[in-house]
Amino acid sequence: MDVLDQLGSMREGKMSRRAFTKSLMAAGIGVATAPMLPRGASAAGQQGTYFTWGGYDIPELFGEYVEKNGELPNFAIFGGTEEGLTKMRGGYVVDVAHPCNSGVPRWISTGLFQPVDTSRLSHWDDVMPELVNVQGNVVDGKPYMVPFDWGQTSVTYRTDLFEVEGEESWDMLWDKRYSGRLGSLASGADAWWCGAIKAGVPLTDIASEDAFEKIAAAMREQRPLIRTYTDDTTTLEQALASGEMVAAMTWNSSAVVLKSEGVPVKFAKPKEGALTWVCGMMIHKDAPNLDRAYDIIDSLLSVKTGEFMINDYGYGHSNKKAFDAFDAATLEGLGLSKNPIEILEAGHFQIPQTQDWETRMNETFEQIKAGF
Amino acid sequence: MTDTSTLSETGTPSKGASHLSRYFYKSPLSRGYGLLSPTLLLMTLGIVVPVCILLVMSFWTRQGFGFDTTFTTANYVKAFDQPIYMALMKRSLYVSAWATISTVLLAYPMAYYVAFHVHKNKMMWIVLMTLPFWTSYLLRVFAWKVVLGYEGVINSFLMGMGVIDAPLEFLLYSPTAVIVTLTHAWAAFAILPMYVSLEKIDKSLLEAATDLGDGPIWRFIRITLPLSMPGIISASFLIFIPTTGDYITPALLGGPDGMMIGNLIQLQFGAVNNWPMGASLSIILMLFIASIGLVFLFLTKLARERIS
Structure with missing residues (x-):
């Protein structure tokens, strides 16, 4: 029976109270069990969650992700990495978080993160190795933080x-x-x-x-x-x-x-x-959407995202191909270079x-x- | 419990009901607890248990990422030894005391007007007065940032009028900005309880006072004010208690000199990463508020006895 019909008959006094309660119960069971129904691989599925600063929660950085999953990932925002870490230590679970190099060894020591399987990242080969090899990041040959931005x-x-x-x-x-x-x-x-x-x-x-x-x-x-x-x-x-x-x-x-x-x-x-500093992405050990976690990281590593980061934010990016679109003069004006180490060492690099x-x-x- | 069970025996027996349900229906105590039980359960789970956890944690110390669970009062000693904690506590109490006083003073005439001089559509007046509170708290605080800001409403107006040449910088990022914002943000919590207690006042008492020779001022002091005291007291508590620990307002508008204890507690659980210290500070704050509340209650009781 249609809901409107039911309401109509209710109004006319044709429906018994019992029948109405019964249909209410049916509706209740329907709502309660809806999450258990098999979900299609539709775009409306569960998206990954990215825990980061304000300003990184914009569609321009997630072109590839949206192309693949139809929607933006979910965002959670922290004011500083320490605040984010405390929140996760308190039991907050995300898929991907955004620490910086000076925090990486401490973040790893909390046991809240898993090493990254680089074979699952299509852009990994273009990532500048100098940025991966920052102090404390690679444990037993596996990196924990995938570098993303530096500046x-x-x-x-x-x-x-x-x-x-x-x-x-x-x-x-x-x-x-x-x-x-x-x-x-x-x-x-x-x-x-x-x-x-x-x-x-x-x-x-x-x-x-x-x-x-x-x-x-x-x-x-x-x-x-x-x-x-x-x-x-x-x-x-x-x-x-x-x-x-x-x-x-x-x-x-x-x-x-x-x-x-x-x-x-x-x-x-x-x-x-x-x-x-160099910042990047780490994957939570209990990441509920591991596939999407890798999608988030891969999207952030893409050349398009890199070009946006360099052009609109003035940050360095970890994908070396992202720099090809800019001439040396533009990069110098932004205080960047194709050779990140040159810039990082010219300044004072944070130490864990x-x-x-x-x-x-x-x-x-x-x-x-x-x-x- | 034995008293109540004998009490239930004396009640009229209902046929067919088991002993247990008869006991349940007839005993006022168990019936009372039965009605309370959902709330009581929620209160136990949501308030008593967390406060106990807080209390236990406040006697621990931080160690790296974890806790050292040996019993120690070190956090409390530190809170009273290092000047920052008590200074911020004092500032918080100062700010919220002023916020409470100014809210009550500003809201009382409004509540008074609606209670005594509005005769039609009272409900609409109440709804209109609470209208600003339909927006979120954060939004209201942020709106004040726009009003008080460097290029804000007040500064633009004064500069446009030619009163000042450069924007007034003291408006924003000061304890005063926090007091002003809290006063506005919590006004509804003052208006409503005071309106209710003013509304309840028997108008014939006022007539009697007039008949017996009291002018409007004495009539107010001897009749209206004491009878509306419950509203004033509950309004003061409703504002004072939550504003002391408020942290959004000082974080957005307080600047370096407007920081309050709530911000410090939040930092202990956040960036500073010292949960036991945060727990101790929360407990101390609760004790401070409780003792100030008791003193306040005692004083108002004294004042009421004096007046009547």
Whole structure:
């Protein structure tokens, strides 16, 4: 009997209450058992989940994935990799997560991730081997993190509002002339390391007691000058665009995005060197959609995605073929090169640290941000 | 339980029912618990158990990725020793106290007006007053960021009028911004309970007060205010308790100087990765709120006795 018929007969008083309850029950059982019905290989099937920063959740990066599966993967967003890791340690399961090189050994040691079967990735042969072989990533000949993007953390500043004295330098973010008009990323995974560069601490030495004090002193000195600390790059970009901030610690993309909007900004090349990093994808050991997990990774490695990353975000990509579409001058303008190691080593490359160091660093940095 | 079973014996016996169901229907206590049981179960699972877990965890310490489960009060000592924790606690209480006071002060006239001076379509007035709360909390907080921002509504207006030359920077990223936003965001929770208790006031009492020579001000102080006290108290609690631990508002609008204890607790469970410390801070926060609540209750009771 059709639902409308039933409702009609109900209204006319022709249907007994019992009959109505019976059909309600049938509907209930139908709804409850629907998930058990065999599902066709239709596009509406379960999609993989990608746990990443805001900004990586856009269709431009998933052309191949959509072509294959009909829809975008699901996205879960974290503010920083440490936050993401804590969430997963608390039992949150995703298919693919997006850590950076300095976190990889610690991420592996949690036992939450599985090594990557590279034979399942069609673009694997084009991936730059230098990026795969970052410290701690390859265990027993198998990589855990598939490199995807690489770049720098440096200072983006308004060329019309910020007067550079001498060379570009990290001192720009400690410049008292612009007190209250400087911004910073809130995550210690960037800010603390930049503080180390400013304080003149070699990154190989960052775990020492002396280094801790020096960096903490530098961060304390900077804190009253900072308008706000945020993990949200949009907040920094909007503040730079409006002139609320004249300089801020950002990644490559903020400068590129602002430039494309016609805001007069520059991504500084600090004389002390920028902070450099490689990020990539790791697969959760209990990934519920393993096939889709490999689809997500493969799609991110594709040349088209790479071209978008380079052109629109200004990040380096791990697929060497992605660089073929750009001439050397364009790449240099973006602070990139076909030879990633050249760029990464010209800056200060992040080095993996112990969990205790991470906790202590985050704790100290949070205290400093709160004014202590 | 023996009392109640004898009590059920005295009730009229119902034919055909077993002893157990007769006991169940006749004993007020078991009937009460029977009615409560779904909620009680949910409360036990959803509140009592997690609080117990929190309490136990607060006596542990962090060790690498895991926990050292030996009993220690180190976290509590640390919370009272290092200045950051108590300073943020103080700031949280300060911010939410101001938010509570200003919300209640601003919402009381609204509730008063609807309760005493609106005679038609009261329901529509109530719905209209709660209309802003049909949007999500996060959206409301974000809207304030747009209002208070550097190129925000207030700054654009003042600059357009020629009152100021450069945008006022103190509007956003300060504890004041947090207080303003919380005051707006929680207004509905103040209006509704106060409206209910004002609405319940017997109008003949007001007439009696007038007959006995009280002017409008004394009538308000001696009759309306004490009788609406339950509404004011519940509104204050409804706002004070959740705002103390609020973390979205300070995170978006507080800036470096507007950080509150809620943000610190969230960080312990997130980036700092020290769950036992986060648990201790949560417990301390609960104790603080509970003791302040008790003091508040005591004071209002005292004040009410004084007035009447």
